[in-house]
Amino acid sequence: MSTTIDVPESSSVAKGKAPLVAAPRDVKGGGYNKGIAIFDFILRLGAIIAALAAAATMGTSDETLPFFTQFFQFQASYDDLPTFQFFIIAMGIVAGYLVLSLPFSIVCIVRPHAVGPRVLLLILDTVALTLTTAAGGAAAAIVYLAHNGNSSTNWLAICNQFGDFCQKVSGSVVASFVTVVVLVFLVVLSGFALRRQ
Template sequence: MSTTIDVPESSNVVKGKEVLVVPARAGGWKKGIAIMDFILRLGAIAAALGAAASMGTSDQTLPFFTQFFQFEASYDSFSAFQFFVITMAIVGGYLVLSLPLSVVAIIRPHAAGPRLFLIILDTVFLTLATASSASAAAIVYLAHNGNQDTNWIAICNQFGDFCAQTSGAVVSSLVAVVIFVLLIVMSALALGRH
């Protein structure tokens, strides 16, 4: 019994020295993961804000019109695309705000707190980013191919530029989703191995 009580005390005493001595030896790969985390976050910011900007500026008016139809397509036409612009802007904002915590993880690679905070928030925003990306992808697919059974016609024949721009935005958001998955896996590895 006495040994089990002694051990946490002695490890606490050593922890004061560990900060000074150990990082150069054992904390190297954790610091590497923290630096990679920071770089990947920068990439995800570019992907998320690029997706939001690309989708938000998608607007095409055809050079002819009739009395009844205006022949204009913009992201406003589809609620999934509006959702996409809003969520991608939110995700980009979160990623910018998460950079300071990522820096803290670089400076103190052994602290579990910042990583824990990041992994939980990353999971929430991964879900948000994936949902908006997938719903926009479903609409882009319909715009390209239409649907025979419901007589929903493909609009990409007429609105080629609009479709190209929204498809690019969806691809960019998928890049952000992949980076989020990498971030969570890396944080989990850094938390689990010690």
């Protein structure tokens, strides 16, 4: 003796319609945001290299004029000027931040729709951009004075005597402005990515 229970078919299946299934999350723009995140990561690596190059070049800028005795020499070094000391500290902070931001950039690659990490990167990139611009601008003013002097204040141009020193500090200022340009691109990319959310 067997008992069977008849179960009526669902009305949607009986009429030939597909059963209702939860639609997958809309992934519109997922590839676009992932491409932005990968480009963001590559730009961060470039900014790290530029910031470290700026700090290292400034930190090794030192020249002593050879034609004086051992007890009486003219020397030019970055630590003679507080502006250059600030420059090295600021570029070190920016390089350190950029290294620490790499994991958040990787999260944005893995999860292109994640808003939290992208907003955090946007805010901190803006702070790093401000710090880099301040340090680069201040150092550029001193480098200008070193090259041209200022006759109204009797500041003499020293680059005629300290050529290697001026070449190094000028190169480090250029590297800092490369970092500024890359940080501007990072901020713009984060803005585009957030707009596509």
